[in-house]
Amino acid sequence: MKITGYRTLTAHHDWGRAIGDANGHVPHAITTVPLVIVETDEGVEGVGIGSHADLDRLFPAIVGQDPRSVSYLFDRMLAQVFKSSHAGATYGGVATFDAALWDIKAKLAGEPLWRLLGGGDRFVPAYASGLDIALTDDELARFYGAFAERGYVAGKLKGGLDIDADIRRLGIIRDVLAGNTTRPGLMLDANESWQVKQAVRYVCAIEEAHDLLWVEEPLRRWDGAGHARLSDGIRAAVATGENLTGVEQFRPLFDAGAPDIVQAGAIWGVTHILRLAHAAAARDLPISAVGYGANPAVAHAMAAVPNHLTTEVQDLRFAVGLAVDHEFADGGIVLSDEPGSGIRVDEAAIQDAAASDGWRDPAGPHMRPARAGLRLVLDGVER
Known part of the structure; x- marks a missing residue:
């Protein structure tokens, strides 16, 4: 062949x-x-x-x-x-x-890919993640409510700009998920928007109100020493790595004693995440896949490694013309027995949708602000 x-x-x-x-x-x-x-x-x-x-x-x-x-x-x-x-x-x-x-x-x-890779269980623990910094409080509650109906017990808030708003909104997520557990898992993702001491002060303030599982991407992705310093100053775990392209890029973080939770972007593929999982396991560190919807095949890999913690799910639907034979239930992703990765493509539907009117600008929020990490007062207003 x-x-x-x-x-x-x-x-x-x-x-x-x-x-x-x-x-x-x-x-x-x-x-x-x-x-x-x-x-x-x-x-x-x-x-x-x-x-x-x-x-x-x-x-x-x-x-x-x-x-x-x-x-x-x-x-x-x-x-x-x-x-x-x-x-x-x-x-x-x-x-x-x-x-x-x-x-x-x-x-x-x-x-199915999960079995080929050596997995013994089709269930992959997961958490809800709304990419939600621009949602109103009511929209936030509705989003996490849809996941709570499927048994999810943990959620990740996008924040890092306004301490008081993040405390309030983490409380909303906690209350919505509380129907499934007495101690919902709460995470906060700052997307590299802080300096070290900003991060310590911010997370310590959050921890006065909430028990955070982890704080994600608090500093620049390459800052191993900074992540280690931060981890020593807070109770929450420090999670990072989703934007590192290649296992070798994790070496400075590992050498510095960071992170506490190793993250891999789903977009970087199956072989990458398998190799990274084993590198992390050799250091007794858990691994978490970020952005499952960007490459659902990584869920199969997470079913087959010894140190998977949880996988990020950002939506309960997929693109037009794309069918994935996975189910969101029981607080995770339930993989199927279909041979392969369970992804089917309707090429005609994709082409028809692309030819239709009404698609908005597909650009994403990928431009780092000039003042990131340089805000004097973290209350959501730049002065």
């Missing part, structure tokens, strides 16, 4: 709400969902979700190869872009091909 080609599609996900974080938000978000379908000479195809970055440069590393040699092909793709580096957006292209290859491998084996 050989890889012969690939094709790309772009689906659209209508979130039905505003999404964003401390760096900005989209009022009514409709975002693009890049899909890659890898083709073989035997007609078996694999679906990958995540990125279209550098696919043409990466494909020569895998064309003509046996798609079942997934780990080998992952390393061939890294070697293909050795001089220019695989870091950043390029890693997204590697990961999307990687997810498609794992889908093929599991389909050929006639097994």
